[in-house]
Amino acid sequence: MGSNEYVVRTKGLIKEFTMGEETLRALNGVDLDIRRGEYISIMGPSGSGKSTLFNAIGGLDKPTSGSVFINDVDMAQLDAAELAYLRCHTIGYIFQSYNLIPVMTALENVVLPTIFAGMPTDDGIERGIEMLNKVGLGHRLHHRPTELSGGQQQRVAIARSLANRPSIVLADEPTGNLDLKTGTEIIELLRELNRNEGVTIISATHDYKMVDVSDRVVWIRDGRIAKIEERADIDLKIGEMNVNE
Amino acid sequence: MSDQPIEQPQNVPGKVQKQVSLRFAKAWEITIKSIKIRLGRSLITAAGIALGIAFYSSVRAAGLFPSTAIGPEAIAAGHRQQWLAVMALMVCFVGIMNSMLMSVTERFKEIGTMKCLGALNRDIVMLFFLEAMMMGLTASFTGWLVGWLIVVVIHIFTGGFQPSFIAGSVMEMLLSTGIGVAITLMAAIPPAVRAAQMPPAIALRSSI
Numbered sequence: 001m002g003s004n005e006y007v008v009r010t011k012g013l014i015k016e017f018t019m020g021e022e023t024l025r026a027l028n029g030v031d032l033d034i035r036r037g038e039y040i041s042i043m044g045p046s047g048s049g050k051s052t053l054f055n056a057i058g059g060l061d062k063p064t065s066g067s068v069f070i071n072d073v074d075m076a077q078l079d080a081a082e083l084a085y086l087r088c089h090t091i092g093y094i095f096q097s098y099n100l101i102p103v104m105t106a107l108e109n110v111v112l113p114t115i116f117a118g119m120p121t122d123d124g125i126e127r128g129i130e131m132l133n134k135v136g137l138g139h140r141l142h143h144r145p146t147e148l149s150g151g152q153q154q155r156v157a158i159a160r161s162l163a164n165r166p167s168i169v170l171a172d173e174p175t176g177n178l179d180l181k182t183g184t185e186i187i188e189l190l191r192e193l194n195r196n197e198g199v200t201i202i203s204a205t206h207d208y209k210m211v212d213v214s215d216r217v218v219w220i221r222d223g224r225i226a227k228i229e230e231r232a233d234i235d236l237k238i239g240e241m242n243v244n245e
Numbered sequence: 246m247s248d249q250p251i252e253q254p255q256n257v258p259g260k261v262q263k264q265v266s267l268r269f270a271k272a273w274e275i276t277i278k279s280i281k282i283r284l285g286r287s288l289i290t291a292a293g294i295a296l297g298i299a300f301y302s303s304v305r306a307a308g309l310f311p312s313t314a315i316g317p318e319a320i321a322a323g324h325r326q327q328w329l330a331v332m333a334l335m336v337c338f339v340g341i342m343n344s345m346l347m348s349v350t351e352r353f354k355e356i357g358t359m360k361c362l363g364a365l366n367r368d369i370v371m372l373f374f375l376e377a378m379m380m381g382l383t384a385s386f387t388g389w390l391v392g393w394l395i396v397v398v399i400h401i402f403t404g405g406f407q408p409s410f411i412a413g414s415v416m417e418m419l420l421s422t423g424i425g426v427a428i429t430l431m432a433a434i435p436p437a438v439r440a441a442q443m444p445p446a447i448a449l450r451s452s453i
Contacts, residue, residue, distance in 0.1 A: 088363020
């Protein structure tokens with residue numbers, strides 16, 4: 001596979017925010033290579049820079065310096081239309097607060113990205129129903145987000161993120177607003193989709209339940225990668241970590 | 246299907262296609278849906294526009310009737326009429342600005358979400374342009390009609406109605422509707438453009 005082995009690579013990623021007269025460095029030189037088909041968790045306390053990293057990888061915000069490569073394409077070199085194409089076809093997004101369009105039904109929400117992709121209406125609806133069935137919401141197609149529970153809304157968001165068959169799904173605190181049981185279900189669903197669809201899942205989280213299913217865990221602290229653990233190492237330490245929490 | 250690696254054109258290293266713009270028919274469909282679903286909210290916004298224009302058009306329509314006063318009194322009445330029209334225009338300007346600004350800024354998050362799903366900046370501007378256009382047109386026309394009818398009815402009852410009044414009204418209709426649409430677009434488009442140009446992360450963070 002060669003260089004195509006890595007679906008996402010970041011080099012010397014720096015992001016600064018200006019707050020009044022102070023400059024805050026949220027990311028301080030992050031180099032990260034993410035393999036195709038991997039389930040990777042970016043862990044760290046709030047304020048550690050994981051959401052900033054999420055936004056940079058997803059092309060939702062421009063880094064101050066450094067580069068992000070998606071499938072070996074330097075994101076900084078893309079114009080607005082190419083970036084939009086990438087967001088539409090290559091990356092799916094899942095957010096802590098679901099970010100569903102409140103006035104649309106579950107199905108309409110899932111079909112929306114297929115509209116932006118220029119898919120014919122019938123195909124889009126078919127795809128939407130297929131995805132909602134896959135996340136176990138086949139019986140809630142025409143419900144609005146307000147008529148759904150948090151876990152169900154996040155399932156709709158997951159279905160939506162996969163509508164255009166992206167190669168990467170980015171999840172920012174996907175279980176942050178959910179209770180323990182629902183959170184576990186969402187994590188398991190993501191893992192299942194990762195295995196069955198081959199989609200790379202990158203999840204920014206501070207939910208330790210994520211560690212169990214991740215192939216790798218990247219620990220972020222003060223805008224830097226503190227350590228990267230492979231699954232094999234994590235299994236040994238999981239008990240210890242729960243104590244620390 | 247399940248264990249087959251995902252092979253898509255965009256996975257070719259070094260190449261990304263350009264996103265195509267939303268087709269007009271689709272944008273129209275989304276706009277209609279968006280207005281219909283938010284019917285309550287849309288009606289309030291539309292009422293804001295219609296009331297402003299109704300006020301303006303009634304003042305203008307009243308000015309179409311020849312004053313019964315003569316001499317210096319007529320001049321004073323004319324000035325008062327002009328002053329009222331300017332005031333009415335200002336009131337409707339602020340009213341429309343307020344309702345439209347609110348209805349766009351409360352949807353910044355939605356705009357950010359749509360960009361994450363692959364919308365181009367011009368798709369978003371088109372959606373808001375169509376919505377503002379539709380709201381502006383219907384509401385301004387309704388507003389003009391209401392204001393005009395009130396004046397006509399009053400004059401019929403007070404016996405001062407003349408058929409020649411109708412002729413002058415066509416211009417007034419175009420003027421009132423035009424002003425209403427212009428203010429609506431002026432209020433809706435700049436914030437929509439601003440939100441569309443924001444990096445999605447910032448549009449998503451914004452809350453009101």
